[in-house]
Amino acid sequence: MTPERLARIKQILDRRQPDLTVLTDQVHKPRNLSAIIRSCDAFGLANMHAVWPKEGYRAFRKTAGGSFNWVTTHTHPTMTDAVATLKAQGHRLYAAQLSDRAVDYRDVDYTVPCTVIMGNEVDGVSADAAEQANEHIVIPMMGMVESLNVSAACAIILSEAQRQRKAAGLYDRRRLPEDDYLRLLFCWCQPTVKRYCDDRNLPYPPFDPETGDLVDGVGWMEAVRRQRHPHLVEESCEKMREKMGSELKF
CATH class of the missing domain: 3.40.1280.10 (SPOUT methyltransferase, trefoil knot domain)
Incomplete structure (x- = not known):
């Protein structure tokens, strides 16, 4: 953005x-x-x-x-x-x-x-x-x-x-309620994430209105993966542990 x-x-x-x-x-x-x-x-x-x-x-x-x-x-x-x-x-x-x-x-x-x-x-x-x-x-x-x-x-x-x-000056000041303004700001700044969440009935992730970016996009996606596919995350962690173990052997 x-x-x-x-x-x-x-x-x-x-x-x-x-x-x-x-x-x-x-x-x-x-x-x-x-x-x-x-x-x-x-x-x-x-x-x-x-x-x-x-x-x-x-x-x-x-x-x-x-x-x-x-x-x-x-x-x-x-x-x-x-x-x-x-x-x-x-x-x-x-x-x-x-x-x-x-x-x-x-x-x-x-x-x-x-x-x-x-x-x-x-x-x-x-x-x-x-x-x-x-x-x-x-x-x-x-x-x-x-x-x-x-x-x-x-x-x-x-x-x-x-x-x-x-x-009448109605275009000269913000008139959207704050909740609607922040929701639309997120949807317009993050259309791909919006569609992803809507398709899976997920709440929208934390969002910084000052920058238009997610607060912690990587962390949020990882949390979603853990919630939706816990077995895949566990398998990935196990492979990582095995790899680290082999690399620590001299």
């Missing part, structure tokens, strides 16, 4: 917005989902929420540009569950939905804890989610087409959210 890389990671984390997020309502085209994740990263969102379509989810990494590594995606089984979770966190819900009560997307307040709900490519936001939303928002259209691609619309809305939040 170079000092320049560590400084860049900390700079990004210092701008992350923990209380601005996007909720996708069964958006089914992988390229759209990947582009939405990319927009979330670009505008400083720490989290994205999703209710996947029935056929599941597969992001196109080329479209996402690696941003799936930088935005935490939370999956919900239904929109009812997702809406309840976000409302419990105190979020206002802004559904991108053409309706009689829809307002210009620039006329709502994005400086409060809020979620932008983006509907799927065919049916839009589901009826239940639309009913529970605090506001319906639309992007005024000046051409022949009636709507934008869902990922393009999401980027436009998040751009306005960024404008409002920047004017």
Whole structure:
């Protein structure tokens, strides 16, 4: 971990917005989902929420540009569950939905804890989610087409959210809770170790946030080996003892 890389990671984390997020309502085209994740990263969102379509989810990494590594995606089984979770966190819900009560997307307040709900490519936001939303928002259209691609619309809305939040100074100070900040700092600085631990359900090792390095990487790995494969460690120690014994003979 170079000092320049560590400084860049900390700079990004210092701008992350923990209380601005996007909720996708069964958006089914992988390229759209990947582009939405990319927009979330670009505008400083720490989290994205999703209710996947029935056929599941597969992001196109080329479209996402690696941003799936930088935005935490939370999956919900239904929109009812997702809406309840976000409302419990105190979020206002802004559904991108053409309706009689829809307002210009620039006329709502994005400086409060809020979620932008983006509907799927065919049916839009589901009826239940639309009913529970605090506001319906639309992007005024000046051409022949009636709507934008869902990922393009999401980027436009998040751009306005960024404008409002920047004017309010919300990007000028660290806003992530300390535990979340340190967890993400570890994950971003040590992605290989993170994957190793996640795959084996292991706790993350001690980590120095000042350098981005493990406190004692060799010692930690040796402890993991002892825990997971005690017989192999014992065999290795026995061979070492035998080797040392032979070398001590004159």
